[in-house]
Amino acid sequence: MTVAFHSSVVLGFRRRAATMALKADVNGRALVSATWVNENRSSIGVVDSTWHLPHENRDAAKEHQTKRIPGSIFFDIDKVANLETGLPHMLPSAEFFRESLQALRIDVKRPVVFYSANCFVGFARAWWTFRAFGIEDVYVLDGGIEAWIAAGFPVDATEDRDEPDAEAEVPAVLRRESFVRSLDDVGKNIDTQKELLVDARSPAGRFDGSMPEPRAGMPSGHVPGSVSLPFTDLSQNNTGRMKEPADLQKLVEAQGIDVKSTKSIVTSCGTGVTGAIVSLALFELGVNSAIYDGSWVDYVA
Structure with missing residues (x-):
């Protein structure tokens, strides 16, 4: 008997297999190299979560528009946060977090790699935030965008950027x-x-x-x-x-x-x-x- 599989089911199998292979490749660590990110670009999502101290008077979102890893999405830890407290960038509710990822079209069904333009500032917080909501398949680009550039990989410097191809369905999450x-x-x-x-x-x-x-x-x-x-x-x-x-x-x-x-x-x-x-x-x-x-x-x- 021949069994026909829907294309979405086949895609799901392939994604899970690719994710398992990537997890084995990093050997339980969160830090990944620029070369690893480049080699796995088709199987992962890349997110810029750069953050600057207020007194630095820098706009990380604006900087992302003119200097970013191609195809990356900007994640603002000040906006994906509890906006009802007087404290900055506190963890949001689970539902607000899910809605924010949905709006940003961040696909958590595949591995996500965070990077920053200023050492570890910002992307470690984003990495931890995702894990605090039970999303474990997350990594950080060791050395940030400067390591990416040093490795000879391209940077997108155009102000007009393409939106992600499709909306990402984000499942319900729970705050741990x-x-x-x-x-x-x-x-x-x-x-x-x-x-x-x-x-x-x-x-x-x-x-x-x-x-x-x-x-x-x-x-x-x-x-x-x-x-x-x-x-x-x-x-x-x-x-x-x-x-x-x-x-x-x-x-x-x-x-x-x-x-x-x-x-x-x-x-x-x-x-x-x-x-x-x-x-x-x-x-x-x-x-x-x-x-x-x-x-x-x-x-x-």
């Missing part, structure tokens, strides 16, 4: 609360110390109170019991590429962070962006960590 910590959680942990809070703010003087915060009027210092691991220490000579796992292991151990401990790790920073870079580094070492979403701006408010 285990990925997030609140002010109440952090406050309780000061007494219990059941979790280790790792502060990613850079330079370290913001942690010990010897240097000011970049936001006017905000005091520096740290949450009692937390440890400092500046996110800038995680890159290879500030190239935007993450240090190798062996070097990351030495670095976190030097800061008193035991990745083999049963104590959970929570990362923090100024507003929950660069803390995601530490979470990304820990993931490369095989450790999942939560993020104190409001971070320092929430703690000192």
